[in-house]
Amino acid sequence: MGMTMTQKILAAHAGLTEVKAGQLIEADLDLVLGNDITSPVAIHEMDNKMDKKTVFNKDKIALVMDHFVPNKDIKSAEHCKCVRQFATKHDITNFFDVGQMGIEHALLPEKGLVVAGDVVIGADSHTCTYGALGAFSTGVGSTDMAAGMATGKAWFKVPSAIKVVLTGKPSKWICGKDVILHLIGRIGVDGALYKSLEFTGDGVANLSMDDRFTISNMAIEAGGKNGIFPVDEKTIEYIKEHSAREFKVYEADADAEYEQEITIDLSTLKSTVAFPHLPENTRTIDEVPEIAIDQVVIGSCTNGHIEDLRTAAEILKGRKVAKNVRAIIIPATQTIYLQAIEEGLVKTFIEAGAVVSTPTCGPCLGGYMGILAEGERCVSTTNRNFVGRMGHVTSEIYLASPAVAAASAVTGRISGPEEL
């Protein structure tokens, strides 16, 4: 029996010619990632409990201060200080502090730190984003991060897989967010539990890299271990533009075994919204009743890319954010921020009555920069709409694409871009 793309990458990193679903392996890591929330716990484990106090490779660890920075309070400042001191002590090459940082999963591909064929763990659940580059990457906790930083290895249960065949070409306002919300709506928040989502089909060529990053990013919202794309010309062009590292292209065997096969015709997709309080509660925009909103967030590791901001600007250009709606727009990295300024997007946003922030995860996880009050509703391009995720336990988050979020900001209710 052949192997899936994920299985081939894992086998190569475990020094094996073949692996099977369910097999426990120990794999070599190309990169270990942590942020300002998860790294302090890992550093504490390393400093206080682990016999080995040194890192396996100072160039293969990325520490990104992105969740609560610039620091929102004293405690979060102490966390960043702890990571900063660790980075200095161990001479960590890829420590990204205020000024250089961006939201980790947008930043690492941009900095060329992940390429096709890599195995990456990160103490952040959305580490699965790098599947868009043809890498195996998955979220872990702080203890796994500590062990990874010290040993350069991690244990994995080789996952089985779901094959997602994408066909056709999406229409004008449809983006990666609609694809992944549609998929999660079909299989549920545990539909891919412990499994790989392997995307394939002719439709992949019609998705930009930013679309693919968004889709892989939310594999975890279906419970997936990873969400991976085949490497094509667009991937190679992206990698060569951002990285000098050598990459390796893996392809699934023709006789690879999949537990399930799902086909999505991209040309039939409509703008999709996930209702509170689970990403699986999806409705297409034509099924959404009149729902007044208080806030819009456009940003996050899911949808803070330049294409997302261009889409939002196209809709907001010459229009105004509705009265009583707060629109918060957050470019995911400094480079994207600068690009948005140079392209005039930031001017468009500010003229429309939106605020534009320095890169941060802030509102997505209810950290700061857009907390919701009791009963308030937000249309957000982020990835989770759990109870209390963005603030008060009675507040509501509607997950959607940048196009829907921008259109909703203008109308003051959940709206598709066609309505304008």
Place this chain on the structure above:
Amino acid sequence: MKAHGLVFKYGDNVDTDVIIPARYLNSSDPAELATHCMEDIDKDFVKNVKKGDVIVADKNFGCGSSREHAPIAIKAAGVSCVIAETFARIFYRNAINIGLPIIECPEASKGIEAGDEVEVDFDTGIIYNLTKGTQFTGQAFPEFMQKIIAAEGLINYINNK
């Protein structure tokens, strides 16, 4: 090794945001995290939980964020074991890595109610519902994970290697 206590029962998809909301993640102190454990799903949990008590839930327990603060908060709150129909994979890994006992057992999650008194024998994987006089057998861990559990977590396991 055994766990023994009263049950706190929850449904499907208990996510790590409700186990420990991000507004408290500016701390990584287990005792402090424990004071907010389950706050957004059960505000009385912290008030009522006693050392040894057991959480029983339906499917996909611990989904969402990878924050290890979630199993840390549960453990520090005094919970001796979490039983669920299924666990989200990162939570599953984190619980084993920090030495919080967890068991997957669909029958137990259906056959145990809030307030029931249960006993869990980790050596045999048998869960006794003392209130109802029933018993269930949880899914055994692979040998490799048993070694991590026996070492009381991944760091000790690596130290011993």
